[in-house]
Structure formats: C-alpha cells, structure tokens
Amino acid sequence: MAKNEVAVTPEPAAREPVLRQSGVALWRQIAHALRGEIGAGHPAPGGRLPTEAQLSNRFGVNRHTVRRALEELSRAGLVRVEQGRGSFVPEDVIDYTVGARTRFSEWIRRHNKEPSGRVLRLLEVAAEPAVASGLGIRQGARVVLLERLGLADGTPVSLGTHHFPAARLSGLLEALREAPTITEALRRVGVSDYLRQVTRVSARLPDAREAELLRTPRSRPLLITENINVDRAGAIVEYGTARYPTPRVQIVFEP
Amino acid sequence: MAKNEVAVTPEPAAREPVLRQSGVALWRQIAHALRGEIGAGHPAPGGRLPTEAQLSNRFGVNRHTVRRALEELSRAGLVRVEQGRGSFVPEDVIDYTVGARTRFSEWIRRHNKEPSGRVLRLLEVAAEPAVASGLGIRQGARVVLLERLGLADGTPVSLGTHHFPAARLSGLLEALREAPTITEALRRVGVSDYLRQVTRVSARLPDAREAELLRTPRSRPLLITENINVDRAGAIVEYGTARYPTPRVQIVFEP
C-alpha cells in the first residue's frame, strides 16, 4: 500500500539530526536552526523556504514539528507562511552593521535596496537637557532638529531624530532642506567627513505614532540607538537617536 | 473674607512643616527633603513619588511650589516626571559596553557593583545546526552548554547561553564546574585570552521563564545579543546568546 511504498523508500535518514531528549524541544531546535540560516541569508530575503515536507525530511521529524517551528518564526516575523504557496522570508529583514562610518544610504544599498527618506520635521529649536549634554553645548542653545523616516525600497526601516549644533554649523538648516542626504548637507557647511563615536542601544515598545510610521505592530519592540557623530577634529557634529523595527532590522557590531 | 475662611478650616497643618520666612525658599527646603529621601532609598530606584497634590498637602504648600522643587530634582536627574503618570526615581541603568574584550565581571565592577552568577544548566550536548554553524564545527559534534544568570549586587542583569566546542577544549566542563568565572575556566583549559568577534543585537518580549529569572515585566522587551568569541589565533572558542532586561541594561558600542 501507500504506506509500504513510503517505508520502502531508502529512508534518507535525517541529514541533519536533531537531538532527542536533549532538554530542548525539537521544534525549538529547528526554529533556532532556521533562524540562524535566515539571519545568515539562506534563504535570502524574499526567498522561499523548503516546503514543510522537505524540512520534515531534512530534520527527520514529523511535519507537525516543523509546522510548530514555522509558527514560532512566523510569530516573530521572520517568515511569512502562505497557504498553498509556501513559506517565505520577508524581504525587509536587514542587518544594520554598526561601524565608525555607517551611512544610511550605504547600509541600504548593501542590501541591494533603494534608499530613500521622508523628512517629517526640520526646524531650529532650543536644546533640551539630554540633547545639550549629548552635543556638549549649554542647555537652551540653538540646535537644528531633523526627524526623518528611512525607507528601503519604500518600506520603513528607521525613524531617526537628529540634532546638530546650530551655532557651529551655520547654514545647515537650509542645506538640509535642499540636500538629498545628511552627509551631503554636512559637506555643504564644511563638514567633509564624520565618524560615529559611540552608539548606545536599548529597546522599548513603540507608541502609536512610531508604530504607524514604521508599519510595525505595537507589540513588537523597537531597537533604539543613541549615537554621537564627530568630525575629524573630534568636535561633535550630531547627536541622534533612531528607532528600528524588530525583527525586521537587527544591529550587528563588528569591532 | 476668603483669607479668614481658609484660616478657619481645621487646617490639617502640614504634617511636615516647612519653615517660612527662614531665609530659605520653600521649594528649596522641599527639594532638599526629597533629595535626602531618594538618596536613602525612599522611594527606591524605579519607584514612584507621591503625586504633586499629595506632596503639596504633606508640606502644606501650593502645588506650584512642589512643582518648582520637582523641576529642580528633575534637572539634576534625580527624578523623572511623566505627564499623566507621575514622578519616578530613575532606575540605575547599566551600560553594557561591547568591546573586543568585554568580560562580565569587569563590566559589573566598572559600575561599582558586586558581580555574581547562578549556573542554571551545565552539560555536554551535541551541536544543533545553528550552534554548529556559529562555532564552525560539524553538526552533532560535542559542545559544552552553559546557561547562566548574571547578577549585579544581587539584581539579575543578564541571562546567557554559552556554547563551547568540547573537542577543542577538553576538560572545560569540569573547569566550568569549579572555576568562578568563564574567563578563568577557559584559562584552565589553555585559552589564556579571547576576543569578541561579532555581535548581533535584536529585541523581543520575554517569555514567562525569562521574565521571572530576569525579574522584569513581560511587557518590557529584552535586548538579545548573539556573539562569537575567538582566541588569539582566531579559532572560535564560544558561540553565545544573551538576554538583557531593558531599560535596566543598555548596550554601548565603542568602535
């Protein structure tokens, strides 16, 4: 019968044994394995996972077990399961590699996506305490504030708030209004190069506005970075915070 | 007249009289009192101050006067005032500085706290796919698995899962059982030094066990790091993941 026929097949014994009785549930091991592979780019964003049948064969487990793992990954937003079609890696999982010279547009292009941005606010304000201390200026001093939504192929991936010392960078507000990127605007006011000095990372749940702008559920945390950029002379040119939707975006640090 | 009527009310006389006409402004006296109490741990970090109305009642002054005092404390960073919620004593945030040579105990000591740890699991298992790929060994090879809760002055600050290649580091399991720190255990099996090669950061909400172990609400995200440590020759000696409670812990990158 059908049963026998299946049994007769050479039983391609799990190429990738999962550990039974290891104290870790099989579906967790599988989810973990797949998570790692997706993070490493296999399959690539937009790509398709093996079918559930293929996966259950590969790991030597029942299809139900694979489904439990996929369910987990799906809830975490790492895969998207479509009935009748298969499971896919969402196109917008992006590793944000933090280095001294990280630039938004370069970061996005490295993922073969088209960077763009939407300016939400651009104005001059008085420095709040946290901003003043980040920029090393006195409280109430003038700062140029830029809030910007970063997009990769039209999908929001970052929501940044940038603060620049207005006194030290005269004409920056106009430059930011006209230049296509922050890097270019800074160049126009004399900052030919700048480096990331320190990045602090935290996480919290988004408020309503953040969730809407970044198109993420309110139940998924944002990664929050706070950073300071300095010019080649070591003078602080920017204090900024940025919010990234997890797990669409992960941050990678390579010393 | 109005004045008299007010005077007539039983006037539950400020339980804690402030000295009028003493030459010291009332708001200063109040700020001083609150500063002392917060310093003494009442309310404790993370705790909530009485409402402005309660404070103005307690000191027998107008709410404006209390607000002036809170403003002062807020400026000094001793309290954090949130509209619609109340005033809080900020929790001491521990910066987790990620560098090539980050060590748990040094990190904690840098914050003038006493590091300790609680081993939750220590055993030898076969490498799951993701671990194997992280360690650069074949799947199913033996790895030493260590799960450990990191504490600073008794407060949980990290929950780490460490994987070591057993073949390359024979005797490690016993060393880990006896040595007080991972660094020391590695030294005993011949790894005199190791460096952090790469760190990936993400965030998600904790499950029930994680929330309990790290003593954090389930509504507050965890920072998740995944990292690889190599010895001086570049051989991988550890693949680990760690979970940190926000906002108690932040991660700092210094390139």
Next chain:
DNA sequence: ATGCATTTGTTCGTATGTATG
C-alpha cells in the same frame, strides 16, 4: 471604540518679601 478618573503641564491673576538705588 468610548468615556471617565487620575495626574502632570500651562497659563492666567494676585500678593508679598527682599534687594537695589
């Protein structure tokens, strides 16, 4: 989804004590 209670934020107006010249 909606309304309600609680709490902080803001803006009026008023009064008083103190330092200055």
Next chain:
DNA sequence: GCATACATACGAACAAATGCA
C-alpha cells in the same frame, strides 16, 4: 521714604497624557 525689579508663593482653571473599566 520711595520706586523698581525680581524671586517667591498661592489660587483657579483648563489642557494634555495616561490608564482603566
């Protein structure tokens, strides 16, 4: 003594954010 300026303190009302039922 007097006028002025400033910090301090009180009172009332309303706005805005939050949490909860």
